[in-house]
Structures are given as C-alpha cells and as structure tokens.
C-alpha cells in the first residue's frame with residue numbers, strides 16, 4: 001500500500017512550545033534561528049557557537065543566551081530539543097551528544113556520512129524514546145508534497161525516469177559535493193517514488209586545485225525498474241534546482257526558485273491534464289505554471305519537528321528516511337571510488 005502524502009502540519013495545535021538549542025550559528029544556522037522565531041510550537045532558548053564573531057552576532061540579534069560549549073546548553077532546563085547546524089563532519093558527534101543528554105534532535109544534512117553512524121543515531125534515539133529528524137528541507141515544501149500527491153493520485157501512469165539537478169553553492173572544507181548536495185535529491189526521489197532505490201552507479205570529479213569531489217553524476221534504479229538521474233555540482237554560475245519526471249504519456253517539471261517555483265505537468269499527446277493538485281496550498285501565477293506564496297519550508301520543517309516531539313511520532317524525514325538516504329549516499333560514494341561501478345544499496 002502506498003504511504004499517504006502528508007498535508008503540511010497545522011502547528012497551531014501544538015499546545016506548548018518545544019524549547020530548542022541551536023548548535024552552529026553559521027549561514028544556515030542563522031536561517032534556523034530566524035525561522036524558529038516565526039514558527040509555531042518552537043521557542044529558541046539559546047545558541048551554541050564556538051566562533052566569537054558569530055556568537056556576538058547571534059546575541060546582538062536575539063535576546064537569548066549564547067554558549068561556547070554544547071554542555072552549557074544541556075544544563076539549561078528549557079532545552080528539550082537540539083537543532084544541529086554545524087559543519088557536516090561534526091553532525092553525527094553533536095547529534096549523538098544531544099541524544100545522550102536526553103534531547104530530541106533535528107540534524108542538518110548529511111545527518112551522517114556512513115551507514116553505521118546513521119544506524120547508531122537511530123538506535124540511540126529509539127532506545128531513549130527521542131525524536132530524530134534529518135534536515136531534508138525540500139520534503140517540507142508545499143510544491144513537493146503536491147508533486148508527490150499528483151504522482152500517486154492523479155498521474156495517468158507511473159514515472160519512468162526522474163532527473164534531478166542541483167547546481168551552485170560553495171565548496172565545503174570538510175565535505176564533498178555528493179554528501180553536501182545530493183542528500184536533497186536522494187531524499188526527494190525516495191519520497192516521490194515511495195519505493196526503495198536498489199542500485200546506484202556514480203562518477204565524481206575534482207576540479208583543478210580541489211581536494212574533494214566537485215561534481216557527481218548518479219544513475220540509480222528503483223525496485224520497480226524506474227530510473228533516477230542526479231547531477232550535483234558546485235561552482236556553477238547561479239543556483240539551479242530542477243526536477244523532471246518522465247513517464248510514458250506525461251512529463252512533469254519542477255524548478256525551485258526564490259519565492260516562486262515553476263511547476264507544470266503536460267500530457268505528451270497535448271490533451272489537457274488535471275493540474276489542480278500541483279497548486280494545492282500555493283498561489284498560482286497568471287499563466288498557472290508557478291507556485292507562489294507557500295509557507296517557508298524551513299519554518300514548516302521546524303513546526304513538524306516540534307509536533308513530532310510533542311506527539312512522539314516521526315517526521316517525514318525521521319529515522320527510516322534518514323537511514324534510507326544515508327544508505328544510498330554511501331553506495332554512491334563506494335561506486336564513485338570505483339569509478340562508477342554499480343553498487344547494490
């Protein structure tokens with residue numbers, strides 16, 4: 001049976017706010033702090049940030065404690081949950097510390113960079129009765145929920161190929177492009193297809209002067225025989241996030257942009273197609289091909305995490321999803337090390 005596509009949560013039903021400590025106040029951490037201020041059901045209790053300049057910036061912006069060490073956050077009685085927005089190489093360690101202190105955890109992608117690490121986090125959360133959620137933000141975007149609903153409920157036939165491109169962004173010192181960008185694409189494809197990825201083949205390259213993979217091309221197979229093609233690259237002029245879904249008799253295009261997402265589904269023979277589901281909960285532009293004015297995905301991610309903590313049931317990017325994404329990425333990395341050899345997930 002297919003999993004139902006979740007409507008975005010109604011966070012106004014959360015009776016008491018979940019107190020969170022934000023660990024890492026870098027570029028993305030600052031977005032978490034702002035979104036936490038706007039989200040229902042969440043209260044930012046304090047920030048952990050080792051860099052003095054960033055810490056001063058956080059305390060000048062928010063009237064909350066800013067700590068240098070995570071143990072200080074654990075001493076605060078109002079901290080029920082931790083959002084981990086530190087560099088990738090520290091995610092598992094920080095998330096583990098937070099779980100061991102008895103806090104729910106929302107950990108940025110990549111949640112872990114090995115299957116064993118991901119499993120350790122999941123086991124720890126389960127043993128302690130805590131929520132663990134990965135920051136796969138795109139699954140909290142209304143247009144993505146709509147695309148999933150459209151594929152499952154309205155599409156004339158099942159997808160054959162899903163092609164996802166994620167270009168742009170800065171090189172990371174501690175993480176290659178595969179683990180930095182592809183978690184979003186893998187997460188998206190798994191969610192849209194609602195079936196396992198069973199095999200991958202990946203080619204990855206380093207640009208001159210680089211130390212880690214700057215581009216990666218992933219070919220993957222779903223259990224049903226459908227295929228996925230992912231291309232991720234840093235140092236691309238202008239950010240590009242696009243998804244194309246091809247089927248025997250229809251094509252769907254989704255391009256994520258700032259404040260407006262291009263969305264369209266067309267039948268290959270030109271006959272009309274019901275597209276209303278694609279625009280559920282969003283405004284439409286005049287041509288009816290762009291979704292505008294939907295809730296910020298990062299805010300929804302925090303609200304659904306808070307609801308998960310209160311109701312003790314996993315988010316859409318909870319342990320099962322986190323493990324599945326990590327397993328596929330680990331297989332991709334193994335394949336890329338072998339210059340594209342097929343690897344079973």
Ligand SMILES: NC(=O)c1ccc[n+]([C@@H]2O[C@H](COP(=O)([O-])OP(=O)(O)OC[C@H]3O[C@@H](n4cnc5c(N)ncnc54)[C@H](O)[C@@H]3O)[C@@H](O)[C@H]2O)c1
Pocket residue numbers: 023024025026027028029030048049050051054085086087088090094108109110135136137180
């Ligand atoms: N979900 C998304 O769409 C999305 C978007 C951007 C970034 N991210 C993720 O967020 C994470 C942070 O990205 P960023 O761009 O903010 O990086 P960044 O380098 O700008 O910020 C990281 C911050 O963490 C701090 N830090 C380092 N070690 C720490 C520790 N042990 N405890 C507390 N703080 C520590 C650093 O001083 C820095 O201020 C990355 O892992 C990235 O993959 C996710």
